[in-house]
Every structure is written in C-alpha cells, then in structure tokens.
Amino acid sequence: MGGNSSNGSGSKNNGPKNQGPWGQPPRGGNNNTPPELDELLRKSQQKLKQVLPGGFGPLGFVIVVALLFIGWLATGIYVVQPAEQGVVLRFGKAVSTSLPGINYHLPYPIETVLTPNVLTVRQTSVGTNARTGQAESHMLTGDENIVDVNFTVFWRIKADGAADYLFNVQQPSVTVKMIAESAIREIVGRSNLQPILTQARQETEENVKLLMQSSLDGYVSGIEITQVQLQKVEPPAEVIDSFNDVQAAVIDQERMVNEAQAYSNQVIPQAEGNAQQIVQRAEAYKQSVVAEATGQAARFISVYNEYAKAPEVTRDRIYLETMEKVYGRTNKIILDSDGNGVVPYLPLNELNKSNKGAN
Known part of the structure; x- marks a missing residue:
C-alpha cells in the first residue's frame, strides 16, 4: 500500500508544469495572467497611444491621473428621492442631512450617504406572534380581569430624526413592538375592564400613543408614532360565552334605567306644572279674599263714620236695608199697623206676581 501511495504521489508531482488544475494546458501565452486581462491591457495601451500625442509618456500619465481624480470626485454626486432624506457620514459619523434632489458629498471613502425613507408610514401589529401564531395579548386590568387586546401601531421617521x-x-420594528406591548399593559393595568370594552377605546388609544412617544423620545430614536388603532378588545376565548351573558344583562339593566329615566323626565315636569298651577290658583284666591275683606272693612268703616254722625238715621237705614234683603225674596206683604192708604181687599199677591212678570 505504501508503494502504491508513493507512485500515486509521484505521478502528481511529475506531471507537466504548464497544465491547469484539471490537467488542461492554460489558454494564452502568459502562465500568470489570464489572457482576457492581457488583451484588455493591450487594447487600452493602443487607445491611449491614439489619443495621447507622442504616446503614453509623462503627459499621458498626468492626463490619466487627472481623469481618475475627476472620476473620483464625481463619486460624491448622489440623488435623494422625494420621500427620502440624506444623512451624510464622514468616516462613519453623521455630520449633516440633505434634502431631496441632487446633492454632493466628499468622495468615498471620506464621506458616504444613507437615504432612509422618512415619509412612508410603517405599521407594527401587536397581539399575535407572527412566527408561532400564539397570542401575546392577554393582559390584566385594574379590576383584576383578563382581557385580550390586539392593536396596530402606525409610525414613521421624524422629519429631523433620520x-x-x-x-x-x-x-x-422590534423596538416599537416592545415599547407598544409595555405601554398597552401599563394603560390597561390602570383601567377597568368595562370602559376599555365600550366607551373608553379612543381614550385608551390616545394614552398608549402618548406613552409610546414619550418612551421613544427618551431613547432619542427618531421615531414618531402617528396612530394607535385597537383591533380586538375582548375577554379570552375560554370565557367569552359567560362574558356575553354578563354583557347582555348589563345591556338590559341600562335599557331599564333609560326607560325609567325617560318616564321620570316625562312625569316630573308634568307634576311640577300641576303644582305651579295650584300655587297660582291659590295665589289668585288669596288676592281675591284679601281684596274682598279689604272692601268690606272699608265699607264698614264708612258706615260707622256715617253712624257716628247720625246714629238714629243710620240705624233706621240699616234696618230697612236689612229688611229689604230678608223679605225681598218672599211672597209676604208686610203692612204698617195703621193700614193707612191701603184697601184691605185689594189682591196684592196677584198684583205682585203680575208686576214681577212684567219686569
């Protein structure tokens, strides 16, 4: 096995030196430079010789350097789109900002530019984890109830905060979401369940927005919260049926209270009107009785004054007037005891009746 290994290694080391890594001979005459680069350099030298008088001498070198320098300076030209704002960095440190349009900064690598979009309104949803699908919105209210809150935060970069x-x-985006979760939990923790579910939604949104903006400004984040919109505010799904029953009872209670209030608004003004009418009638009766009593008192005083002047005459006159009132409504004829001037057999009753009928 050792001999085979030695022969194998010898065949690799003894191969032709001009072969490539896969055994093919290199293309081109130069073993160290690719043929495409050699060809490019050759063509570039020919073009320079045609353009530059006298060939590529010192003057040509100066011209090439000048062109390269001008091209390097031109790399500082940049365009900022209408919805963007340019932030110029000098050696990585922000030194200035630029408005939309054509602008210039010192060439790279001295200065560079970043152009974030400052007009686009971004949105971040809070309540459900987009990766796991699990709810993150169960919160404890101030009256120790659990509520499920999903909401969306709309935000953008401040005009001067790029x-x-x-x-x-x-x-x-992660920072905005974390601050939003912290803010909504704080606001919900200070509130009762019923107002959050009904009439206090808009107030809750505004409070969350203000609290988020305060926290972001504390971090000097350059982010502006434009709107907080509550999407779903309801009890957890496990107790939603029981909560709906409670809500139905509360609605019935409010309906009955409203009906009672409407009846009260109808009856009370009517009773007040009747009471006022009775008071006015009593006041009129009082004035009438007082006026009558005053008149009678004045008449009595006047009669007394006349009586004081002539007691006998006044006494007779009062007597006659009284007798006239007493016997004026009877059919009796009262005659003087002497009967002077009266015919005894004259039918006075019939004459009296005829006189009344004639009158």
Whole structure:
C-alpha cells in the first residue's frame, strides 16, 4: 500500500508544469495572467497611444491621473428621492442631512450617504406572534380581569430624526413592538375592564400613543408614532360565552334605567306644572279674599263714620236695608199697623206676581 501511495504521489508531482488544475494546458501565452486581462491591457495601451500625442509618456500619465481624480470626485454626486432624506457620514459619523434632489458629498471613502425613507408610514401589529401564531395579548386590568387586546401601531421617521433612527436604534420594528406591548399593559393595568370594552377605546388609544412617544423620545430614536388603532378588545376565548351573558344583562339593566329615566323626565315636569298651577290658583284666591275683606272693612268703616254722625238715621237705614234683603225674596206683604192708604181687599199677591212678570 505504501508503494502504491508513493507512485500515486509521484505521478502528481511529475506531471507537466504548464497544465491547469484539471490537467488542461492554460489558454494564452502568459502562465500568470489570464489572457482576457492581457488583451484588455493591450487594447487600452493602443487607445491611449491614439489619443495621447507622442504616446503614453509623462503627459499621458498626468492626463490619466487627472481623469481618475475627476472620476473620483464625481463619486460624491448622489440623488435623494422625494420621500427620502440624506444623512451624510464622514468616516462613519453623521455630520449633516440633505434634502431631496441632487446633492454632493466628499468622495468615498471620506464621506458616504444613507437615504432612509422618512415619509412612508410603517405599521407594527401587536397581539399575535407572527412566527408561532400564539397570542401575546392577554393582559390584566385594574379590576383584576383578563382581557385580550390586539392593536396596530402606525409610525414613521421624524422629519429631523433620520440620523437618530439610523444610529440610536438597532432594530426599529422590534423596538416599537416592545415599547407598544409595555405601554398597552401599563394603560390597561390602570383601567377597568368595562370602559376599555365600550366607551373608553379612543381614550385608551390616545394614552398608549402618548406613552409610546414619550418612551421613544427618551431613547432619542427618531421615531414618531402617528396612530394607535385597537383591533380586538375582548375577554379570552375560554370565557367569552359567560362574558356575553354578563354583557347582555348589563345591556338590559341600562335599557331599564333609560326607560325609567325617560318616564321620570316625562312625569316630573308634568307634576311640577300641576303644582305651579295650584300655587297660582291659590295665589289668585288669596288676592281675591284679601281684596274682598279689604272692601268690606272699608265699607264698614264708612258706615260707622256715617253712624257716628247720625246714629238714629243710620240705624233706621240699616234696618230697612236689612229688611229689604230678608223679605225681598218672599211672597209676604208686610203692612204698617195703621193700614193707612191701603184697601184691605185689594189682591196684592196677584198684583205682585203680575208686576214681577212684567219686569
């Protein structure tokens, strides 16, 4: 076996030196330079000899160096698209920013440029792991209930934060998602379950947005949160049926309360109106009684004054007036005891009736 190994190695070492790695002879006359490069250099020298007067001498060398230098300077020209912002790096450090259009920086490797898109609104979904499909949104509320929250965060690079976005945050999407999860858990942990499910959704979104923006600004991330949109807010699937029953009972309760409130709004104004009417009638009766009493008192005083002047005359007049009122509604004829001027057999009752009928 040793002899075979020696013969094999000898055949490899003793092969022709001009063969390639697979035994073929190299193409071209030069063993160290590929024929394509030799041909390219030869053609380039011929073109330079045609262009440069006197061949490729010192002047030609200067011209070539000048052209190469101009080409090197031209590498600093760059274009920033309308939705982008240029961040110029000098030896890797951000030194300035540039607006959309044609711009210039010092040639490579002195300066380079990065052009992140600052107008595109990116979105990050929170609640479900995209790789595993498992829920990440179970949270504990302030009243010790479990709620399942899925939401989407819309964000973009700040107008003046492109450099911060590129160098202060290593993985922006992951950072936004982690901060969003932390913010929603803090906000939900301070809130009760019922408002989050019903009327406080918009307030929850705004609070999460403000808290996220505060955290990102603390990291100097150059990221602006434009909107937080709650997609799903509900109890876990394991207890959703029981929760729906509770919600139905709450809805019935609210309906009954609203009906009672409507009835109250109808009855109370009516009762108040009736009470006001009774008060007004009593006030009118009071004024009437007071006025009548005042009139009677004034009449009594006037009669008393007349009586004080002529007691006998006043007494007779009052007596006659009283008798007139008492006997005015009767069919009796009262005569003086003397009967002067009266015919005893005159039918006074019939005459009286006829006089009343004539009147």
